[in-house]
Amino acid sequence: MASYGPASASGPVPGTPRRRGALFRSAGVRFALVYAVVFGISAFVLAVALWYSTLGLLQHQVQNAINNDSQTLLEHEELGGLPSLEEAIRDRLVNESEPNGIYLLVSATGQILAGNLDHWPAGLTHDDVWYELPVTRQGIASVALLKVQPVPGGMKLLVGRDVRARLELRNVLRAGLIWALSLMIALGIMGALLIRSLFRRTIKDISATTSAIARGDISRRVPVSGVGDEFDELAITINEMLDRIARLMDGVRQVSNAIAHDLRTPVTRARSRLEDAALHASTKDEMQAAIDRATLDLDGIVSVFEALLRISEIEVGSRRAAFAPIDLSPVLTDMDELYRAVAEEKQIVLHTEIETPLPVWADRDLIQQAVVNLLDNSLKFSESLTVINFSAMVVDGMVQIVVADRGPGIAEKDRSRATERFFRGEAARSTAGSGLGLALVLAVAQLHNGTLHLQDNHPGLRAIISIPTYKS
Ligand SMILES: Nc1ncnc2c1ncn2[C@@H]1O[C@H](COP(=O)(O)OP(=O)(O)O)[C@@H](O)[C@H]1O
Ligand SMILES: [Mg+2]
Numbered sequence: 001m002a003s004y005g006p007a008s009a010s011g012p013v014p015g016t017p018r019r020r021g022a023l024f025r026s027a028g029v030r031f032a033l034v035y036a037v038v039f040g041i042s043a044f045v046l047a048v049a050l051w052y053s054t055l056g057l058l059q060h061q062v063q064n065a066i067n068n069d070s071q072t073l074l075e076h077e078e079l080g081g082l083p084s085l086e087e088a089i090r091d092r093l094v095n096e097s098e099p100n101g102i103y104l105l106v107s108a109t110g111q112i113l114a115g116n117l118d119h120w121p122a123g124l125t126h127d128d129v130w131y132e133l134p135v136t137r138q139g140i141a142s143v144a145l146l147k148v149q150p151v152p153g154g155m156k157l158l159v160g161r162d163v164r165a166r167l168e169l170r171n172v173l174r175a176g177l178i179w180a181l182s183l184m185i186a187l188g189i190m191g192a193l194l195i196r197s198l199f200r201r202t203i204k205d206i207s208a209t210t211s212a213i214a215r216g217d218i219s220r221r222v223p224v225s226g227v228g229d230e231f232d233e234l235a236i237t238i239n240e241m242l243d244r245i246a247r248l249m250d251g252v253r254q255v256s257n258a259i260a261h262d263l264r265t266p267v268t269r270a271r272s273r274l275e276d277a278a279l280h281a282s283t284k285d286e287m288q289a290a291i292d293r294a295t296l297d298l299d300g301i302v303s304v305f306e307a308l309l310r311i312s313e314i315e316v317g318s319r320r321a322a323f324a325p326i327d328l329s330p331v332l333t334d335m336d337e338l339y340r341a342v343a344e345e346k347q348i349v350l351h352t353e354i355e356t357p358l359p360v361w362a363d364r365d366l367i368q369q370a371v372v373n374l375l376d377n378s379l380k381f382s383e384s385l386t387v388i389n390f391s392a393m394v395v396d397g398m399v400q401i402v403v404a405d406r407g408p409g410i411a412e413k414d415r416s417r418a419t420e421r422f423f424r425g426e427a428a429r430s431t432a433g434s435g436l437g438l439a440l441v442l443a444v445a446q447l448h449n450g451t452l453h454l455q456d457n458h459p460g461l462r463a464i465i466s467i468p469t470y471k472s
Contacts, residue, residue: 028199032192039191043184047177055170062145062161063130069101070149070159077151082113085151089114100162102137102144108154115158124148124158132163143167202231206238218246251420258422259308262434263301270297307436311421314443319363325470328358328399331368332392339375339390347384353391358399361470362448370444373437374403374463380431381407381461397469398450404462415454441465 077085089103093116104115121133124146131146146160205223212220221242222235277290313319336352343350378388382405389404408427410418417423419442424435438452441463445452450467
């Protein structure tokens with residue numbers, strides 16, 4: 001089978017080898033990267049929040065404690081003067097009420113008056129500012145959070161807390177977070193790779209199928225995983241589309257085969273008649289007769305083409321312009337009269353029941369043609385001395401036109417195909433016709449928003465055209 005569609009359309013044809021180095025052009029990689037970045041950012045935000053909510057809180061608590069402590073000490077000075085202040089500091093150191101407490105009171109000349117530091121820490125220059133400095137407390141190096149308050153008389157009071165324990169906590173937390181972050185990055189990369197491969201695998205199925213179809217294998221379908229996710233939905237939609245395309249292509253193929261097949265015989269016959277006449281006709285009359293017969297053959301072909309075109313025209317709905325509100329009763333009664341005569345010739349009884357009125361919104365000529373086709377078929381396939389029932393009535397808001405005969409009928413398996421173009425059943429082999437009649441009836445019914453049903457009449461065929469009634 002040839003390939004369909006322009007293979008050189010813009011964009012790479014599915015199935016052509018992927019260009020190397022086009023990593024970032026891959027949608028899978030892009031999705032994976034976006035995923036990794038979003039994942040990384042959330043992990044980072046989480047770590048920062050954790051860091052500040054623990055260490056920040058601790059820091060705040062220590063600062064509060066130092067502020068309160070300084071406040072109390074300064075109140076001692078206010079009430080009892082310098083001796084009271086020195087007493088309070090010494091009290092704190094002796095009682096160890098604050099084991100991490102750091103105190104130092106110096107005079108205006110820098111002389112140590114009380115406290116547990118050997119000397120004024122270097123770098124501690126401003127009052128009322130937080131410092132975090134290394135200190136040596138009773139010979140042990142440590143780190144302290146410190147603040148200096150001026151005391152009347154040019155003295156300075158240093159109050160602080162040893163924060164070595166907090167620093168250790170900080171180190172532990174930092175190490176933990178670094179670990180957690182690296183783990184998260186690793187997990188993020190793995191997740192991204194997973195997404196990419198999932199993405200690739202699903203897309204690969206689709207692109208493998210579509211490229212196989214582009215190469216001409218219309219029977220291929222996208223595998224459906226059965227999970228019911230978005231990719232399954234896409235696969236199902238694509239498959240439905242492919243089914244429809246396959247059906248349409250099948251129809252086109254059948255119709256073109258049928259045209260070729262059905263028309264070859266009369267064309268060949270006409271040709272050989274003319275050739276024969278050209279070689280052997282001895283009189284003008286013989287020649288004329290040959291030409292007439294060939295013309296008849298060609299007329300038959302022309303009428304087949306006309307019928308085909310008419311069906312297509314009806315199918316695309318371009319005939320709606322001729323629609324009007326009409327009563328079908330008189331139309332069908334006229335046809336009854338016409339066919340009664342034809343039936344009598346074949347010794348067939350036409351049993352007619354037509355209700356009045358039968359209001360519809362319709363194209364009179366098309367309805368007439370459709371009913372003519374049904375009556376023609378019934379007459380064609382009926383034996384003499386049988387009855388054909390021809391009726392029309394309103395049932396459930398639909399006008400039903402029924403033509404039922406007692407002929408051979410259409411086998412169950414053929415009934416759905418009987419309305420295809422060029423379909424002719426076994427019983428029709430010996431009769432005239434081209435298999436376009438029922439196709440036209442169906443097209444007309446559908447154009448009127450109606451249906452055509454073919455049923456078993458036990459025996460015979462019962463064809464029912466239903467179209468909606470028209471309410472003005
Ligand atoms: N009334 C009928 N009784 C039996 N078979 C029928 C009847 N009408 C249609 N068919 C079957 O359906 C086929 C298609 O009908 P139609 O489209 O009218 O084509 P045609 O009449 O040219 O054969 C016929 O060839 C015949 O096999
Ligand atoms: Mg017919």
